[in-house]
Amino acid sequence: MNDLSSILSEPVARLGASTLTLGHMLAFGAILFLGLFVALVIALWRSAKARTIAAAEAADHARDAEARMAGILQAQAEMQGRMGAIAEVFGARQAELTQSIGQRLDAMTGRIGQTMTEQTKSTHESLAKLQERLAVIDTAQGNIQSLAGQVVQLQAILSNKQTRGAFGQSRMET
Numbered sequence: 001m002n003d004l005s006s007i008l009s010e011p012v013a014r015l016g017a018s019t020l021t022l023g024h025m026l027a028f029g030a031i032l033f034l035g036l037f038v039a040l041v042i043a044l045w046r047s048a049k050a051r052t053i054a055a056a057e058a059a060d061h062a063r064d065a066e067a068r069m070a071g072i073l074q075a076q077a078e079m080q081g082r083m084g085a086i087a088e089v090f091g092a093r094q095a096e097l098t099q100s101i102g103q104r105l106d107a108m109t110g111r112i113g114q115t116m117t118e119q120t121k122s123t124h125e126s127l128a129k130l131q132e133r134l135a136v137i138d139t140a141q142g143n144i145q146s147l148a149g150q151v152v153q154l155q156a157i158l159s160n161k162q163t164r165g166a167f168g169q170s171r172m173e174t
């Protein structure tokens with residue numbers, strides 16, 4: 001151990017009036033190493049703390065993002081439900097409207113068919129009456145033509161003096 005103490009007391013350098021020994025240098029190196037080690041431990045501790053804080057913040061952000069995503073998914077599900085309900089309501093309304101229009105068209109078609117049947121019947125009756133009247137008119141026209149022929153014959157008889165006299169005499173005798 002004497003050797004170690006003598007080695008540590010050997011002067012290594014001079015600084016002004018002070019003499020620096022190997023022991024002083026080793027002690028200074030040990031203190032410097034210990035200071036650097038403490039600084040490294042503090043830096044690692046701060047880094048770990050910063051990572052822990054960052055991880056906690058990231059976890060908070062992830063929870064917030066998950067909560068927002070859950071809210072968005074819930075809102076989307078609600079919107080899909082509402083849209084489904086609206087689609088059902090519109091489908092029911094459309095079916096009701098289609099049925100109502102169909103019923104109205106059927107009723108209108110029935111009325112139009114009935115009206116057309118009545119009109120056809122009325123037209124046939126009118127045409128039958130018209131045909132009867134035309135037959136009466138044809139008969140009257142035949143009578144008128146016959147009468148006109150007889151008037152012409154009478155006129156021919158009356159225009160000739162001899163035949164007029166014979167006609168008058170025959171009328172007197174009858």
